Amino acid sequence: MAQNFDAIIIGAGVVGASIAFHLTERGLKPLVLERKQLGSGATGMSSGLVRMHYDLEVESRLAWASFQYFRNWSERVGDECGFRRTGFLHIEPASHIKQLRNNVEMHKRIGIPTEVITGADVKRIAPSFYTEDIEFAAYEPESGYADPMLTTNSFLSAAKERGAIYMQDCGVIGAQISGGKVTGVKTSKGDFSAPIVINAAGAWAGKVSNLFGVPILIDTWTHDVMHIRRPPQVGEHPTVIDSALYMYFRPDSPGLTLVALEDNSRIGESEDSELGYVAKGFADRAIDRICKRVPEMEEGSHHSSHVGRDSLTPDQRAIIGQTDVQGYYLATGFSGTGFKLSPAVGLCVSELILDGKASTVDISVFTPKRFERGEHLKGDDDYGVLWRNPAS
Ligand SMILES: Cc1cc2nc3c(=O)[nH]c(=O)nc-3n(C[C@H](O)[C@H](O)[C@H](O)COP(=O)(O)OP(=O)(O)OC[C@H]3O[C@@H](n4cnc5c(N)ncnc54)[C@H](O)[C@@H]3O)c2cc1C
Structure with a gap:
């Protein structure tokens, strides 16, 4: 019989680790599944810049809420x-x-x-x-700036102390869905059940989401x-x-x-x-x-020199939110700027899951549905997309 958990998080980058930490702060005992090792995706290669300057207000709000963690880390999370x-x-x-x-x-x-x-x-x-x-x-x-691996380790260690389970070398290879609701995942190490599954698989999030029958507009x-x-x-x-x-x-x-x-x-x-x-x-x-x-x-x-890879969305802003499969959430598409946002993203995702709405920052604009409606997020005083070619 599949082991049962309160929630399953797919991916142990900084976003998955932050979500795990924040869910445990609210009393849940999630399972974090990582196909390789902690930080083996974008997080381990990240430049770690911590700043609040964005041209989209909701991103500055997330960065500012996150900054309260970075500057008080040992009190808020522990370790460094x-x-x-x-x-x-x-x-x-x-x-x-x-x-x-x-x-x-x-x-x-x-x-x-x-x-x-x-x-x-x-x-x-x-x-x-x-x-x-x-x-x-x-x-x-x-x-x-901060150290992305220390940050991720620290989130995950604190989550484990509060009851989270971490399994590495354990890739998610299938989804379990019944009556429009997620019930668990299939992995290289067997099946696990949970009423909540969060896809935080970074550059692989599109592949993972296809397993749930929820295609997302995501590139690398x-x-x-x-x-x-x-x-x-x-x-x-x-x-x-x-x-x-x-x-x-x-x-x-x-x-x-x-x-x-x-x-x-x-x-x-x-x-x-x-x-x-x-x-x-x-x-x-x-x-x-x-x-x-x-x-x-x-x-x-x-x-x-080194090279890293993150997920990229059409408007170069994150995809965060509930999907049409009940209990299946997305927290991905961070488009090369997700490290500094990760503390508040984890907190907001935990609020969304447990309270039905994020209260720290209103993250509803990051819904994956915006692309179906042809909407792209853009600041009032937009600089244009960050990742560009000089001619554009
Ligand atoms: C070179 C580089 C520099 C950057 N610099 C900055 C910066 O200065 N400041 C900033 O804020 N942001 C920066 N970023 C962006 C930031 O690092 C990322 O947005 C952030 O790390 C994304 O974290 P994540 O947890 O979403 O993804 P990842 O760290 O990629 O984690 C996803 C994890 O999911 C796992 N996974 C994938 N598929 C499966 C599966 N099927 N089953 C189980 N696990 C799976 C992967 O192995 C991976 O470990 C940079 C990114 C890069 C690449």
Whole structure:
């Protein structure tokens, strides 16, 4: 006979682990199923940026609710998440200054510590930066980055202490549905029953959802990252999204800077294809751009590169919500920005399941049904999609 659980979570990335943690906080004992190991998907390769600057209010609200965890991790979850406050700069091209100002106003209304600063202020915060092309930027003094694996481990350990069961090397290969209601899953290690199943399978979420007869519009996004040995004269610097140069970068220790690009990520590769190599030309493009913003990086050297893969939706925003199969939920499609949102996403999913509605942040706009209606989420002061090519 299949073992019975209160809920089954498919995928032990940071989203699945956060959902497990929050369900156990409400007294449930979920089963977390992972086809490989903890963090073996996008989470283990994530750059870990923690910032609140989004052009869609609901994402800023989720990021802000999540930030309350990152900065008080040991009290809220236990153990540690590796959060490091570096300050965060968001640079947009000059054509987006009106949107930048309006978005910072929106962030302030939420309560996020942030301000619009001048190029001269940027120079004071980051003396090694070239700032002649920056008239204004957004600054979040409290933001920075955290360690995605520490975060995920910490969520899962706390969930296990409260009664969650974790099984790795256990892939979900089928669904059990009766009378329109989910009743459990079939796995490589046998069948498990539960009245609630949450698909948090990242880049594999589309494949998994097909098992439940619920197709979702989801693609894959394959993203290259490199670390550069920082020359000593550059010194410490803030975490930066530099959309004027289509890149983001942040300090890493010891003496390293992580750099990645907003353009030329590979969309639509198979979920299981090789992740061994960055794209041809990526390192040259990344070095060229970081040297434009931080000229003394010319004296730096290549340290290492890696590749990660996340799920991507048509509007590059998450899919979270109930489906037409009662008890079957989706929490996926995080489109390269889900790490920093994961604490609040887990909390909101637990509220949705147990209270019928999320109260921390109204996440109803993330319903998978929006695509059936032809709706794409877009901020009032939209910057355009994050992952783009320079021509678009
Ligand atoms: C290179 C890179 C850099 C990033 N940088 C940032 C950043 O700076 N800031 C930020 O906020 N976000 C960032 N992101 C995005 C963020 O890391 C992801 O959105 C987040 O980690 C997604 O977590 P997840 O749990 O949804 O998915 P994943 O971490 O991919 O977890 C899904 C899990 O499901 C498992 N699984 C799949 N199929 C099955 C099955 N059939 N049965 C059981 N288990 C299954 C997988 O093995 C995997 O472990 C980045 C992503 C990448 C790839």
